[in-house]
Amino acid sequence: MIITVVSGKGGAGKTSVAAALAHILPRERTILIDADVDTPNLALALGLNTPIGREDWVGTVVAEYVGGEPDPKICPFGAINEDGTVNELLCEGCGVCVKKYPNSYRLKNIKGAEILEYRWGNVPLITAELEPGRSGSGRIVTDIRTRADRIAEEENRDIQLIDAAAGRGCPVIASIRGADLAVLVVDNTPTGASDAEAVVPALKHFNVPFYFVVNRYDLAPERVDELTEKFKKAGGKHIGSVPYDSEILETYPLPAKRILQHINVEEILQMI
Amino acid sequence: MITAVTGGKGGTGKTSVALSLALSMGDALYVDADVEAPNAAILLGVEMKEIGTVTKTVPKINEDKCTKCGLCAQACPTAALVFIPDKVPLFFEENCLGCMLCKEVCPVGAIEEVEETIGTMRAGRKGGIKIYDAVAEPNVEETAPIVSKLLETALSRKEENVIIDTAAGIHCNVARAIMPADKVIIVTEPTPYGIHDLKKIIKLVRTLNKPFEIYANKWGISQKYEQMIEMIAKEESVPLKHIPYSKDFAEHYAKGKFTPLRVI
Ligand code: SF4
Ligand code: SF4
Ligand code: SF4
Numbered sequence: 001m002i003i004t005v006v007s008g009k010g011g012a013g014k015t016s017v018a019a020a021l022a023h024i025l026p027r028e029r030t031i032l033i034d035a036d037v038d039t040p041n042l043a044l045a046l047g048l049n050t051p052i053g054r055e056d057w058v059g060t061v062v063a064e065y066v067g068g069e070p071d072p073k074i075c076p077f078g079a080i081n082e083d084g085t086v087n088e089l090l091c092e093g094c095g096v097c098v099k100k101y102p103n104s105y106r107l108k109n110i111k112g113a114e115i116l117e118y119r120w121g122n123v124p125l126i127t128a129e130l131e132p133g134r135s136g137s138g139r140i141v142t143d144i145r146t147r148a149d150r151i152a153e154e155e156n157r158d159i160q161l162i163d164a165a166a167g168r169g170c171p172v173i174a175s176i177r178g179a180d181l182a183v184l185v186v187d188n189t190p191t192g193a194s195d196a197e198a199v200v201p202a203l204k205h206f207n208v209p210f211y212f213v214v215n216r217y218d219l220a221p222e223r224v225d226e227l228t229e230k231f232k233k234a235g236g237k238h239i240g241s242v243p244y245d246s247e248i249l250e251t252y253p254l255p256a257k258r259i260l261q262h263i264n265v266e267e268i269l270q271m272i
Numbered sequence: 273m274i275t276a277v278t279g280g281k282g283g284t285g286k287t288s289v290a291l292s293l294a295l296s297m298g299d300a301l302y303v304d305a306d307v308e309a310p311n312a313a314i315l316l317g318v319e320m321k322e323i324g325t326v327t328k329t330v331p332k333i334n335e336d337k338c339t340k341c342g343l344c345a346q347a348c349p350t351a352a353l354v355f356i357p358d359k360v361p362l363f364f365e366e367n368c369l370g371c372m373l374c375k376e377v378c379p380v381g382a383i384e385e386v387e388e389t390i391g392t393m394r395a396g397r398k399g400g401i402k403i404y405d406a407v408a409e410p411n412v413e414e415t416a417p418i419v420s421k422l423l424e425t426a427l428s429r430k431e432e433n434v435i436i437d438t439a440a441g442i443h444c445n446v447a448r449a450i451m452p453a454d455k456v457i458i459v460t461e462p463t464p465y466g467i468h469d470l471k472k473i474i475k476l477v478r479t480l481n482k483p484f485e486i487y488a489n490k491w492g493i494s495q496k497y498e499q500m501i502e503m504i505a506k507e508e509s510v511p512l513k514h515i516p517y518s519k520d521f522a523e524h525y526a527k528g529k530f531t532p533l534r535v536i
Contacts (some may be wrong), residue, residue, distance in 0.1 A: 008308040008309060008483030009282055009311075009440070010281060010440040010441065011284070014285065038442060038443050039280060039281045039440070039468075041465045043282070061349075071533075076329075076372065087478075089451075089480075090448075091371050092371070094373075095373065096373055097350045099373060099376070130442060132442045132473070132475045132476030132479060133442065133447035134443065135444035135445075137443060145374060165280055166440060167439070168309075168410075169413050169415050170414060171413070180451070188526055190315060190525075191311040191315065194309070198308065211336055219522055220523070220524050220526040220527045240409035243386070244526075
């Protein structure tokens, strides 16, 4: 059983909901995955500061200039500077430069992220932290999920809870793939609906049924009906509305119980 | 002067700060570089008009010319072309970088370049503020080229005051949006997440060699984390500004009434 918590845009309350849901799942059967490798916060939300394992992820491929005639124009991504050196943040690792100037350029693997493993009690939490400015986080998500699958198998854990990446690009798709259920967090702001709607096509594409939670409903209660109608029409099921609570900001680990008061988790529990 | 407003984690109030800044200038070009969820136009209630598309170059194999040699698949760096003996190679567009190495190596010239639309650029105006943004096509996985093209288009106007509102996070789309800036404003908040992500975004801004200031939003909610932000600003020797926490602002914002933030 794989449950993915998604939101479309960061800051909607996705991690808070994921952390709260972690509390209702049977601990001996669960593994947690924070796929938001860009800004992974699930460990913090659960009060965890120190990983028990770290490892470099060196799956990022970039070109390196080793000398010879510089030719900035050959790079289709504008990653080669005037002096021939490579701007690693723009390089896609395509190898065009290497193909044309095998003596001047070569490809190398560099660190694109750090893979982190935490334990929340005995529940494993797998995540990674992207190196600033890097891309390829879709592949990192896929890799940490493979790793999580392995641990889940070794430890006989049949429930995976994934805090998905934000946005709707490659990393989000990598977080949704294979999920049995998604919990979509819709922020009650003027842009909350369009942010959350952006992930719906991906959920549909992968045939993932979804429940949704409206966050900060009390800030503009007059909009809640419209939001719920919209996401019901999109095929979702409304399982709760969480109030804005400035106190929550100050309390870490997050007050999961208080969040859970507002979410109906019955059906999720029946499914697992 | 090009100022990029960025924030590490989402939800720190980056867009609110960026918009407040633009409004305070009166005349400004506002580039919303969060192409996966552009919000500024919605917040200001601006009607946006399409001004152009962003395309990606992908290969197209002419099946009549192809001799099924497989060289293109061998050259492809990402397995976007997969060769099965005696068949025209299969193309998986989502993996394609658009580098055209395949075209380069094809011995019979069976590969041509075609342009696929991956996003739409838009523009709008509210008072003295011109907004540029872009929307990625629903199934596009790699959105960085849209960011680059949007910036190129908007910056070619050579406006005096430019604000670039970056996406959240520290990934390559954010880096691209910071690259053209003269100065960076990092918006953070006094929470453990805020601190955690502040350190990472500083690392990115340092890597890109840009001067920056820290704007701490929601000031007043946690002394402990506020002290930590003060310490970070001191260690980095950069200016720190505060935006007092206000539930009213949150409420107004949620109701769709954008009021500029007070920065002190
Ligand atoms: S590997 Fe590709 S993207 Fe990188 S510098 Fe060479 S040509 Fe440019
Ligand atoms: S353009 Fe580059 S990435 Fe795309 S199929 Fe050709 S070789 Fe592969
Ligand atoms: S290199 Fe050209 S001829 Fe050979 S398989 Fe590819 S497209 Fe066909």
